[in-house]
Amino acid sequence: xxxxxxxxxxxxxxxxxxxxxxxxxxxxxxxxxxxxxxxxxxxxxxxxxxxxxxxxxxxxxxxxxxxxxxxxxxxxxxxxxxxxxxxxxxxxxxxxxxxxxxxxxxxxxxxxxxxxxxxxxxxxxxxxx
Numbered sequence: 001x002x003x004x005x006x007x008x009x010x011x012x013x014x015x016x017x018x019x020x021x022x023x024x025x026x027x028x029x030x031x032x033x034x035x036x037x038x039x040x041x042x043x044x045x046x047x048x049x050x051x052x053x054x055x056x057x058x059x060x061x062x063x064x065x066x067x068x069x070x071x072x073x074x075x076x077x078x079x080x081x082x083x084x085x086x087x088x089x090x091x092x093x094x095x096x097x098x099x100x101x102x103x104x105x106x107x108x109x110x111x112x113x114x115x116x117x118x119x120x121x122x123x124x125x126x127x128x129x
Contacts, residue, residue: 022102079124
């Protein structure tokens with residue numbers, strides 16, 4: 001006799017009940033810009049090592065492209081940011097063309113023309129009435 005717990009476990013293991021599924025929406029690219037700036041990275045970039053009488057580890061710096069995107073729907077305007085290595089290819093966002101995206105808290109996933117997902121940070125979210 002098969003135990004009900006085992007059946008439930010097998011069902012959940014093979015069932016795609018929302019596992020990894022995103023709520024995809026369509027909007028329009030409103031703005032795209034790139035600025036170059038110095039960013040901190042490495043062990044000294046974290047505030048956890050500094051203070052409390054502990055010596056601070058020097059941070060490492062490098063130039064990065066800070067890419068800013070704006071997507072708008074009928075009800076929502078999202079300002080997004082991506083920090084990437086200088087001259088790294090990213091999303092081919094063209095102002096006025098459709099943008100396929102999924103919003104999850106402070107992160108937006110954008111699909112490019114090859115259906116590849118790109119993860120961007122939400123810097124501003126405005127509801128349009």
